[in-house]
Amino acid sequence: MEIYGRLKKIEDVYSENYIKIENHGVIFNNKTAALVGMDGTIDWACLPNFDSEPLFDSILDADRGGYFSIRPNRSGLMVNQYYEELTNILVTEFYDENGIIVRITDFLPASEYATINMPEIHRFIEPFEDNIKITIKIKPSFNYGKIKPSVEHNKNGYIFRSLNKTVGVSSNFNFRQDGDIIYGTFQMKRTGYNWIVVSTGITHINNILEYKSIERLNETRKYWKAWSNKLNYEGIYGKYVLRSALTLKGLFYDPTGMMVAAPTTSLPESIGGDRNWDYRFTWIRDTAYVIEALSLIGLNGEATKFIYDIMYKINKQKAIKTIYEINDESILKEKVLDYSGYRNSRPVRIGNKASGQFQLDQYGSIINAIYHFSLADGVITTQLWDFVLGILEKLEVIWKYPDSSIWEFRTEPKHYVYSKLISWSAFHRAILMGKKLGYSAPYETWRKVEKEIKEDILKNGYNNEMECFVQSYGSKNIDASLLRLPLMDFLNIKDKRVINTIRCIESNLMTPNYLFLRYNKDDGLKSMDNPFLLLSFWYVEDLILMGRTEHAKKVLETLLSKSNHLYLFSEEINPETGSLLGNFPQAITHLGVIRAIARLNSALKD
Known part of the structure; x- marks a missing residue:
C-alpha cells in the first residue's frame, strides 16, 4: 500500500516531550485555528478567536498547559495525517503491524455564514476493530495555567468554570476526574457514536446528538470544497x-x-x-x-x-x-x-x-x-x-x-x-x-x-x-x-x-x-x-x-x-x-x- 510510505513511528513525532512543530496539522473556521499533533493531541487552540485566551496551550508548556489527547493503547504505533480533499478537515490515523486501527477526524465547524460559526471543536474517533482500547485526556487551560477551574458533571458531559470562562465537553464517554483533568480508557466499537465536542462561552452543555456533528461535518466539507473550486x-x-x-x-x-x-x-x-x-x-x-x-x-x-x-x-x-x-x-x-x-x-x-x-x-x-x-x-x-x-x-x-x-x-x-x-x-x-x-x-x-x-x-x-x-x-x-x-x-x-x-x-x-x-x-x-x-x-x-x-x-x-x-x-x-x-x-x-x-x-x- 502506498500509505505505508508516509507512516511515521509515533516516538518520532516528539522532541524533548513536545510534538515537533512540523508534526502538526491545522484546522480552521475563519475565526480561529487549532493545531493537532500527529499523535492525536490538540496542543494549541484559541476559542472563539485567533487571539483569544487559549483553550489548549501545552505547546508552550508541556507540564502546565492544556491539551486534548486521543491515543490507542497499543505499542509500536505508526501514524499518518492528511486533509480530506479540497478542505481543511484533518484526518489522523494510527496503524499497527496489521494495518489501520483508529482514525480521528477533526474540524472546526465552518460555513458561508462565518460570523455565526460556533466556537466548537468536533472530534470523531473511528475504530477499525471492535473493543480496541483508546485513552482520552482533556485538560482545558484557564488564564495560561494560573487558574484551577471548578468541574461539574451531568448526564451530557462536563463543564469547566472560572469567573470569566466556561468550557464544555459533551460526549457519550463517562470520564474520570482528577482535579482539572478528565480522562479515561474506553473499549470502543466500530458502530459507536464516538464524537466529542468541546465548546467555550456556554451556559450549559447539550446532549452530544444535539451538536449535529455529522451535519456540521458535511456543511464544513461543502464550505471548503466550494471555496477550493x-x-x-x-x-x-x-x-x-x-x-x-x-x-x-x-x-x-x-x-x-x-x-x-x-x-x-x-x-x-x-x-x-x-x-x-x-x-x-x-x-x-x-x-x-x-x-x-x-x-x-x-x-x-x-x-x-x-x-x-x-x-x-x-x-x-x-x-x-x-x-x-x-x-x-x-x-x-x-x-x-x-x-x-x-x-x-x-x-x-x-x-x-x-x-x-x-x-x-x-x-x-x-x-x-x-x-x-x-x-x-x-x-x-x-x-x-x-x-x-x-x-x-x-x-x-x-x-x-x-x-x-x-x-x-x-x-x-x-x-x-x-x-x-x-x-x-x-x-x-x-x-x-x-x-x-x-x-x-x-x-x-x-x-x-x-x-x-x-x-x-x-x-x-x-x-x-x-x-x-x-x-x-x-x-x-x-x-x-x-x-x-x-x-x-x-x-x-x-x-x-x-x-x-x-x-x-x-x-x-x-x-x-x-x-x-x-x-x-x-x-x-x-x-x-x-x-x-x-x-x-x-x-x-x-x-x-x-x-x-x-x-x-x-x-x-x-x-x-x-x-x-x-x-x-x-x-x-x-x-x-x-x-x-x-x-x-x-x-x-x-x-x-x-x-x-x-x-x-x-x-x-x-
Whole structure:
C-alpha cells in the first residue's frame, strides 16, 4: 500500500516531550485555528478567536498547559495525517503491524455564514476493530495555567468554570476526574457514536446528538470544497498551491476581513532562544502580499474583499498602523507569560511590541498589492483610486523618515534600503496603473518623488567598495530582503548592481539547500537566527527573471521538499535538521510558495 510510505513511528513525532512543530496539522473556521499533533493531541487552540485566551496551550508548556489527547493503547504505533480533499478537515490515523486501527477526524465547524460559526471543536474517533482500547485526556487551560477551574458533571458531559470562562465537553464517554483533568480508557466499537465536542462561552452543555456533528461535518466539507473550486490554477505543483491557498484562506478572520500572520504565539525561531513573538494579529504588509498571491491564482473575488476591508480599516483610523487587532477586543500590548516555552524557549509573549514601530514599507506594500490586483483584471473603482491618492500623498513626506523596516528591528530606526525600495515602487506602479486606467492624479509630483527616491537609494544604499546594495544607508551589512530588488522593476535584471547584490547575498547569507539568513548584523537579540523561508522563494523568482529557469526549478523542488507532511510551512527552518521553526503555519511563506510556483509555471510555458 502506498500509505505505508508516509507512516511515521509515533516516538518520532516528539522532541524533548513536545510534538515537533512540523508534526502538526491545522484546522480552521475563519475565526480561529487549532493545531493537532500527529499523535492525536490538540496542543494549541484559541476559542472563539485567533487571539483569544487559549483553550489548549501545552505547546508552550508541556507540564502546565492544556491539551486534548486521543491515543490507542497499543505499542509500536505508526501514524499518518492528511486533509480530506479540497478542505481543511484533518484526518489522523494510527496503524499497527496489521494495518489501520483508529482514525480521528477533526474540524472546526465552518460555513458561508462565518460570523455565526460556533466556537466548537468536533472530534470523531473511528475504530477499525471492535473493543480496541483508546485513552482520552482533556485538560482545558484557564488564564495560561494560573487558574484551577471548578468541574461539574451531568448526564451530557462536563463543564469547566472560572469567573470569566466556561468550557464544555459533551460526549457519550463517562470520564474520570482528577482535579482539572478528565480522562479515561474506553473499549470502543466500530458502530459507536464516538464524537466529542468541546465548546467555550456556554451556559450549559447539550446532549452530544444535539451538536449535529455529522451535519456540521458535511456543511464544513461543502464550505471548503466550494471555496477550493474557485481556484483558477492549472499547472505544476498544484497540491502545494491548493494547500497554501487553503491555509491563507483559513488565516483570515472573516468578521472583520483581517488576516493573522500565523495562528500561534511564541513558537521559537531558535530552540531555547528569545526570538519568540505573537503573530495572531494583522500586518498590512503580510495581507498585501497575500492579496498579490490570491490575484495570481484567480481568486479576485477574495482579493477584492480583502482590499476593501483593509481600505475601510485604514480610512476609519485615518492612518496606517504597523499592526492591527483582528477585532475590537484584541490586545496588542506585549506581555510575558510565566510559561516554560516550547522546548524551554523563553520568553513566551502575548501581544506585540512592534505595534509601536514605524515601518515605512507597509505603505508601499498596499500600493503594490492594488497594482498586482489590477494586473489580474481586478476592478479599481474611483473609491479605491482615491484611497491610493491618499496613501501616496502621505508617502510623499514620510519616505524620508528612518524606520524599523520589514525585520522590525528593536534598535534605533535607520534608513533601510528595502523600505525605500518599496516606497519607490509605490509611486512607480501607481503611475503605471493610473495612466492605464485613465484616472487623474498628480503625476508630475509622483514622477518627481519617484526620481528623488531612486537617486537617494543609488547614492546612499549602494556600497561601491562592496559592489552591492546594503541593508541601510552607510552600513556594510548584507540583507537578504534585497532579493526582492529584481522583482520591483527598480533596475534591469542584467544591471551589474543587481547581479552583484544577488551574488553578495548568496555568498554571505545562503546556507545549504538554498536557505537564506535574513542579515549579518547584530540585532540586539541573544539567540541565533535561522533561515527565513520566504527569502528562498523570492530567490526562485530572481533566478527565473535571470533566465535560469532550470536551476530555479531545481531550487524550488528542494524548497518544497522542506514542507511538512501536509505541505505546510512555518516562518523559519533549521538548515541542518530541516525542522520547522517559528510560528506555524506562516502566511507570508505560503504567499512565497504560490508566487514562485506561478512564476515558474508561466516561465515553463513560454
